Amino acid sequence: MNNLKELIRVQLKNLFFQSRGSKKGKKAGIGFMVLQMGLMVYLSVFYSLALYSSLPPAQYYLGIYMMSAAGALMILIIGVPYAQGFLFGFKDFDFLMSLPVRKQDVVASKITTFMILQYLYAGFFMIPAMIVYGNVSGQGAVFYLLMVLGFLSAPLVSIMISALIGLLMKNISSRMKNQTLVSTILNILFMAAIFFFSFRMNSQSDPTRLLARTLPLIKVWMPQIYWYVSGCIDGSLLPVLASMAVSIGLFALFLYLSAPLVLKVSARSEQGYHVKNFRLHSERSQTLMRTLLKKEFGRLFSNTNYLMNMCFGIVMMIAVSVYALMNRSFLQVFLEQESFADAARIIPGLILLGIGFMGHSTCTTGVSISLEGKSFWILKTLPISIRQIFLSKGLVNFVIIIVPALFCLVLLGIAFAFPWQDFLIGFVYLVLLAAFVSMYGLFINLCFPKLDFDRDIVVIKQSMASFLSIIGSMIMGIVVFFSYLSILSRQTQPEGTTILLILCSIYLFLDVLLYEYLEHEGAKTFRKLS
Amino acid sequence: MLEITDLHKSFGNKEILHGISLNVEDGEIYGFIGHNGAGKTTTIRCAVGILEYEQGTIRVDGMDLEKDPISCKKIMAYLPDNPDLYENLTGAQYLEFLANIYGISSTDRQERITALGRELEIYDSLGDQIKTLSHGMKQKVAVIGAFMHQPKMLVLDEPFVGLDPKATYILKQKMKELCAGGSAVFFSSHVLEVVENLCDHVAVLKEGAIIREGRTSEIKKEGQTLEDLFLELEGHE
Numbered sequence: 001m002n003n004l005k006e007l008i009r010v011q012l013k014n015l016f017f018q019s020r021g022s023k024k025g026k027k028a029g030i031g032f033m034v035l036q037m038g039l040m041v042y043l044s045v046f047y048s049l050a051l052y053s054s055l056p057p058a059q060y061y062l063g064i065y066m067m068s069a070a071g072a073l074m075i076l077i078i079g080v081p082y083a084q085g086f087l088f089g090f091k092d093f094d095f096l097m098s099l100p101v102r103k104q105d106v107v108a109s110k111i112t113t114f115m116i117l118q119y120l121y122a123g124f125f126m127i128p129a130m131i132v133y134g135n136v137s138g139q140g141a142v143f144y145l146l147m148v149l150g151f152l153s154a155p156l157v158s159i160m161i162s163a164l165i166g167l168l169m170k171n172i173s174s175r176m177k178n179q180t181l182v183s184t185i186l187n188i189l190f191m192a193a194i195f196f197f198s199f200r201m202n203s204q205s206d207p208t209r210l211l212a213r214t215l216p217l218i219k220v221w222m223p224q225i226y227w228y229v230s231g232c233i234d235g236s237l238l239p240v241l242a243s244m245a246v247s248i249g250l251f252a253l254f255l256y257l258s259a260p261l262v263l264k265v266s267a268r269s270e271q272g273y274h275v276k277n278f279r280l281h282s283e284r285s286q287t288l289m290r291t292l293l294k295k296e297f298g299r300l301f302s303n304t305n306y307l308m309n310m311c312f313g314i315v316m317m318i319a320v321s322v323y324a325l326m327n328r329s330f331l332q333v334f335l336e337q338e339s340f341a342d343a344a345r346i347i348p349g350l351i352l353l354g355i356g357f358m359g360h361s362t363c364t365t366g367v368s369i370s371l372e373g374k375s376f377w378i379l380k381t382l383p384i385s386i387r388q389i390f391l392s393k394g395l396v397n398f399v400i401i402i403v404p405a406l407f408c409l410v411l412l413g414i415a416f417a418f419p420w421q422d423f424l425i426g427f428v429y430l431v432l433l434a435a436f437v438s439m440y441g442l443f444i445n446l447c448f449p450k451l452d453f454d455r456d457i458v459v460i461k462q463s464m465a466s467f468l469s470i471i472g473s474m475i476m477g478i479v480v481f482f483s484y485l486s487i488l489s490r491q492t493q494p495e496g497t498t499i500l501l502i503l504c505s506i507y508l509f510l511d512v513l514l515y516e517y518l519e520h521e522g523a524k525t526f527r528k529l530s
Numbered sequence: 531m532l533e534i535t536d537l538h539k540s541f542g543n544k545e546i547l548h549g550i551s552l553n554v555e556d557g558e559i560y561g562f563i564g565h566n567g568a569g570k571t572t573t574i575r576c577a578v579g580i581l582e583y584e585q586g587t588i589r590v591d592g593m594d595l596e597k598d599p600i601s602c603k604k605i606m607a608y609l610p611d612n613p614d615l616y617e618n619l620t621g622a623q624y625l626e627f628l629a630n631i632y633g634i635s636s637t638d639r640q641e642r643i644t645a646l647g648r649e650l651e652i653y654d655s656l657g658d659q660i661k662t663l664s665h666g667m668k669q670k671v672a673v674i675g676a677f678m679h680q681p682k683m684l685v686l687d688e689p690f691v692g693l694d695p696k697a698t699y700i701l702k703q704k705m706k707e708l709c710a711g712g713s714a715v716f717f718s719s720h721v722l723e724v725v726e727n728l729c730d731h732v733a734v735l736k737e738g739a740i741i742r743e744g745r746t747s748e749i750k751k752e753g754q755t756l757e758d759l760f761l762e763l764e765g766h767e
Contacts, residue, residue, distance in 0.1 A: 274658045275657030278654050278656055280653075286630045288633075294627075378616070381603060382631050
């Protein structure tokens with residue numbers, strides 16, 4: 001038992017405070033945790049309030065079902081990559097197996113740590129949503145008591161499903177030579193399934209009807225959540241207990257069946273691949289920049305979590321573009337609802353900013369310096385200038401954004417019959433935006449570097465740089481999008497094209513600022529890194 | 531070839547190196563010894579451009595490392611004590627990467643990688659992912675990477691750790707061959723017998739300062755081994 005406690009303590013410390021030996025690092029680590037959890041609370045409260053503002057009081061109960069189901073879905077989305085990296089492919093496998101501790105303790109410590117992490121995410125999302133509901137619907141103490149009691153088991157089924165999907169993916173990919181490629185494809189398929197489900201759910205524009213349609217689905221697919229929420233709302237203990245019994249029972253069964261697989265799959269996933277009868281083939285020499293670009297692209301595509309986390313935006317960009325293409329009338333309806341005088345005139349701008357927003361969430365440079373990790377000495381000792389290093393990292397990000405962005409621009413531009421001026425402005429806008437995101441990521445990573453880690457996922461998902469590069473860039477995208485809408489909805493509105501030109505100028509200004517920073521201060525900071 | 535003058539390096543408020551000065555001549559093998567934490571790795575990491583330093587100058591073949599780092603690094607190679615390479619690449623891919631950076635022609639790289647790979651008995655594993663290799667095998671890949679562009683200045687930090695006896699012998703031979711061609715080697719080691727037999731010049735480092743430096747044959751007393759000298763310096767200083 002002591003061993004298990006010690007293992008869990010070390011795993012948690014490793015997970016949350018890893019490599020933050022310095023005071024500054026510790027502060028950044030704690031700051032990152034606070035930010036991440038704060039964001040969960042903000043999202044939960046923001047969406048809850050938005051939901052209740054669009055529902056009549058008699059139907060507030062629909063909102064809490066929706067938020068609880070969203071929480072369960074969120075645990076699933078966050079849990080799948082964590083399960084693959086933390087539960088079924090842990091890097092400290094050799095170390096842990098060499099310790100004089102029981103295998104069961106190793107497995108139990110991994111599962112417990114995984115659960116604690118998931119409970120944290122669930123707690124900071126589901127509890128605030130329940131409190132908002134309790135507040136707006138004037139619930140009493142019983143509601144809150146049942147809420148706390150039921151929460152003890154409410155996330156278990158989602159955690160179990162995420163672990164099962166993670167196990168399945170890891171089990172398949174670990175048997176393949178190209179583990180990463182297979183893993184990436186499986187993860188993309190998983191995300192596509194989630195999107196497909198979400199799009200189908202959101203095709204209903206009236207929130208009351210949407211929620212009413214969702215409720216039977218929750219009843220069927222998430223009965224434990226339905227019982228938990230209905231018990232809390234009605235002040236009835238029995239459904240809450242039923243929810244707990246089902247969740248705990250299923251989870252216990254999962255533990256019994258899957259625990260032996262944790263070590264087996266982890267051992268296999270760490271093996272890598274070997275080549276029989278190797279012969280060195282003559283390779284053509286390549287230019288320095290091409291070599292660096294190949295390295296950077298290789299780094300991006302050799303890590304499923306990096307690819308999925310940082311390139312989520314472009315997957316969304318393409319998916320939403322195809323969706324918009326197939327539902328052209330949707331934009332028209334939306335604009336009529338928002339009372340825009342001349343919908344056709346502002347559609348190009350809206351589409352452009354929509355594409356731009358997705359580009360904002362694609363920030364590979366945000367962790368690209370950190371990911372050099374213990375191999376950082378290689379870059380530092382090679383005859384490569386810092387400008388070339390920055391350029392190679394930035395160019396990968398730029399290409400990753402600009403290629404799909406221009407594809408979407410052309411696709412939607414033709415579909416919505418953009419005038420040629422809008423194509424031109426769109427091109428300039430996206431180029432400036434892609435350059436901004438690429439340089440912004442480098443800026444953030446230089447401010448919050450993290451070179452000492454044992455698993456890439458720690459940098460990709462749990463570092464301050466990862467958080468700030470994606471969230472910060474996305475916030476800018478949101479601000480730009482809604483500023484555009486807000487200006488256009490005014491009485492004395494300027495031309496949509498004029499606003500886009502102003503936006504281009506702002507991005508150009510920011511690009512110059514960031515370029516100047518990277519050239520001077522950024523290079524100095526990079527030199528100090530080791 | 532490598533000239534370090536009055537090198538000072540601090541981490542936070544703590545000064546680690548207190549004015550290191552040394553000079554590695556062309557064609558010379560220079561050994562750097564000292565107890566754990568004496569500052570050997572820090573000196574080496576400054577010399578190859580990994581760490582910045584507060585005071586002093588480092589010149590490689592007459593070029594200032596701070597002012598012209600690219601030119602210096604073009605003629606240098608570094609072998610760290612812990613071969614943390616790009617784990618997801620294969621050994622061959624990693625070496626191709628280095629060959630491209632150093633601008634080694636297609637024919638030369640093929641010849642050199644094959645020859646060094648066979649000599650170090652790692653050739654058959656060059657197609658494997660680096661993460662599957664043992665410490666010693668990674669070290670061998672790093673050794674090929676360090677010698678591949680025939681550097682004028684080779685800097686090694688504890689190069690023999692993890693290498694098997696044959697690989698250790700070959701590495702020593704390669705270091706000698708390199709110096710015979712006019713290049714210089716600067717390395718740190720705890721294996722005093724190797725330093726004594728291999729090096730033309732030795733510096734003993736203690737608590738961030740060089741306490742003895744000179745030609746290997748000259749710094750010892752009659753009948754004294756380098757180990758005796760090292761222990762004497764450690765005990766009496």
